[in-house]
């Protein structure tokens with residue numbers, strides 16, 4: 001039954017998730033997907049890392065999406081992440097002015113990825129973070145996690161999610177400050193397995 | 201020794217049986233696959249062993265995951281929703297029209313959001329360097345499309361009927377014909393990537409990816425319906441497929457207060 005009956009009062013059942021598979025390459029990644037920050041913005045941060053499987057092997061076919069608030073903690077409302085040229089149909093890239101808050105990047109052959117975005121501001125009760133959604137061949141349902149940036153220890157200590165985790169698990173959600181960039185590895189399984197989230 | 205289809209069939213049957221036992225024991229219906237579904241071999245090393253940490257969104261309605269990225273007309277070109285017109289010539293194959301609505305769990309339309317699709321060509325070959333299946337590439341078909349849902353949550357694509365294709369999960373493994381879909385809702389928590397199948401495909405019983413959805417009713421929701429009214433005279437056959445996004449979103453919270 002693929003026509004969903006919305007006439008009744010109850011909730012309708014969801015469409016099941018499936019893996020992204022290995023062949024999304026012409027469809028989902030786009031030039032500049034990882035460069036979310038407007039050009040020359042002083043609050044730009046670079047976050048990079050590796051995605052690894054249960055044996056520690058890098059994933060050359062994972063797709064990462066990052067979604068975050070602007071430095072003032074506001075939700076970005078601008079479209080134009082995938083801005084196109086109506087003549088050629090090709091990608092123009094972001095306009096370098098507006099902040100869409102959303103980025104998409106494929107891991108390279110080493111399982112490495114990066115995004116350059118704006119340092120997120122705090123919202124609600126949480127310490128500032130970037131929301132992350134991970135897709136990969138072999139992953140039947142995508143995985144959500146968060147990248148918290150180090151620095152404000154008081155804010156991290158008060159964060160409602162981080163407070164619930166033991167020290168080892170908590171550490172998987174906090175990027176490491178490398179000076180020029182932040183390092184955030186994603187371990188799908190095994191030693192140092194990243195904390196993944198389920199929203200209810 | 202390579203796994204045979206028979207081995208995989210037995211594993212799938214065992215998974216189905218285990219699910220039925222869980223149901224009989226009072227466990228809830230499982231609308232989505234479990235991430236550790238071994239008959240799909242690539243899942244073995246790529247699923248977390250630790251349980252996901254539950255986040256109660258009602259405790260923090262400001263969390264950024266309860267909003268979604270925005271997409272607009274400048275993210276598209278006029279022929280992004282017609283995969284048969286993206287090259288100088290006509291692609292080979294049977295033209296199809298695929299249309300439906302994107303809804304939330306309340307049955308309300310998801311408006312103005314991005315729908316992306318990708319698929320194999322009519323010979324079952326993807327335009328992708330890692331794809332080594334020895335079927336012909338079609339110079340007039342890349343197999344990717346994009347659109348925004350309208351005011352009623354509707355989407356519509358014109359494309360080519362994709363072919364089934366072999367893969368290396370086990371010996372003689374074939375995927376039923378399918379179109380990959382990527383969807384955004386009104387909240388990032390509703391993000392969905394999935395696959396749409398075509399009715400009556402003889403490969404259904406053999407495919408561990410389809411059967412990773414162990415609930416039979418949920419599996420049915422992945423299969424489009426042939427709809428004659430959607431067929432375009434002298435041009436294409438029509439398939440209807442509605443998509444329901446799971447996951448909490450901000451509107452629930454407002455109504456729940």
Ligand SMILES: [Fe+3]
Pocket residue numbers: 021023320375378380
């Ligand atoms: Fe596929």
